[in-house]
Amino acid sequence: MSFDLLRTFLAVHREGSVTAAARRLGLSQPAVTGQVRSLEAALGKQLFVRQPRGVAPTPAADLLARQVAGPLDALEAVADPAPDAVTGTVHLGGAAEFMTEKVLPALATAGIRLRVTLGLNDDLVRGLESGALDLAVLTTRPRSRRLVAEPLYDEEFVLVAAVAGDPGRMPLVAYAEELPIIRRYWRSVYGTRATRTAEVVVPNLHAVLAAVRGGAGFSVLPEYLCRADLAEGRLVVLEHPEVPPLNTLFLAHRAGTASPAVVAVRGRLLEAAGTW
Numbered sequence: 001m002s003f004d005l006l007r008t009f010l011a012v013h014r015e016g017s018v019t020a021a022a023r024r025l026g027l028s029q030p031a032v033t034g035q036v037r038s039l040e041a042a043l044g045k046q047l048f049v050r051q052p053r054g055v056a057p058t059p060a061a062d063l064l065a066r067q068v069a070g071p072l073d074a075l076e077a078v079a080d081p082a083p084d085a086v087t088g089t090v091h092l093g094g095a096a097e098f099m100t101e102k103v104l105p106a107l108a109t110a111g112i113r114l115r116v117t118l119g120l121n122d123d124l125v126r127g128l129e130s131g132a133l134d135l136a137v138l139t140t141r142p143r144s145r146r147l148v149a150e151p152l153y154d155e156e157f158v159l160v161a162a163v164a165g166d167p168g169r170m171p172l173v174a175y176a177e178e179l180p181i182i183r184r185y186w187r188s189v190y191g192t193r194a195t196r197t198a199e200v201v202v203p204n205l206h207a208v209l210a211a212v213r214g215g216a217g218f219s220v221l222p223e224y225l226c227r228a229d230l231a232e233g234r235l236v237v238l239e240h241p242e243v244p245p246l247n248t249l250f251l252a253h254r255a256g257t258a259s260p261a262v263v264a265v266r267g268r269l270l271e272a273a274g275t276w
Helices: 001-017 018-025 027-045 059-079 097-106 121-129 181-188 205-213 223-231 260-273
Strands: 047-049 055-057 089-094 112-120 135-138 147-161 219-222 246-254
Touching: 001 027, 001 059, 018 027, 018 059, 027 219, 047 121, 055 059, 059 121, 059 246, 089 097, 089 121, 089 260, 097 135, 097 147, 097 205, 097 223, 097 260, 121 246, 135 260, 147 181, 147 223, 147 260, 181 205, 181 219, 205 219, 205 223, 205 260, 219 223
Parallel strands: 089 112, 089 135
Antiparallel strands: 047 055, 135 246, 147 219, 147 246
16 A cells, blocks of 8 residues: 555545645645545545535544554655755644634744644544544543643633623623533532523624623633733623632644654644743
């Protein structure tokens, strides 16, 4: 089984599209399709299912990606070295807010090609396991033995509004009907379950921040996300618990050999986290 066939397969698996993989590899679309079919014939298994937009991997493709991603990335780095820079593409995932506020600025001058996926924790774990992602910032430590995770950052949660007052008399703003962050805060600080319903529900924490800043009500937000607004007086903290609620974020990757580019990004993030 040739290196080129596996390299093409991994590109299609990561991009989710024959067209995108062809562009990334500098090949024609028919050439990529032909190589995928050759690999399927050699393995005796279907690897992708055509969809209206791109292709979806079969379970056999996910398994193969887990097996070959690390070794292929390492071989490609050796086969195509650059004298003054780390080569290769790193597929990195995480929650939109933390990636936007912390991770991407830390990597802006790293000089490494990045493909970034913004998503929820379970989807990111599946991406790591399948080989679609090389690194991911996770909100919980993964249980899979195939993944290695190390603490990256402790996010602190704060109860905030545009003006001081009793939150019981203010509308509640949340990013989901289930109030996940707010319920965690209530259990930690008050020892009770948050039972009220949000008056305003928006799709992400950046939208929550904008709504609260504009006076729509109160909410619980990660301190890093509203640090500037607190410093400049656009928001105020409504509660000052002796022990603020914290949640540890983890930087995770697949066990085994990683490419130099993945190692460089991991090191850059761990170093930057000390200044966050």
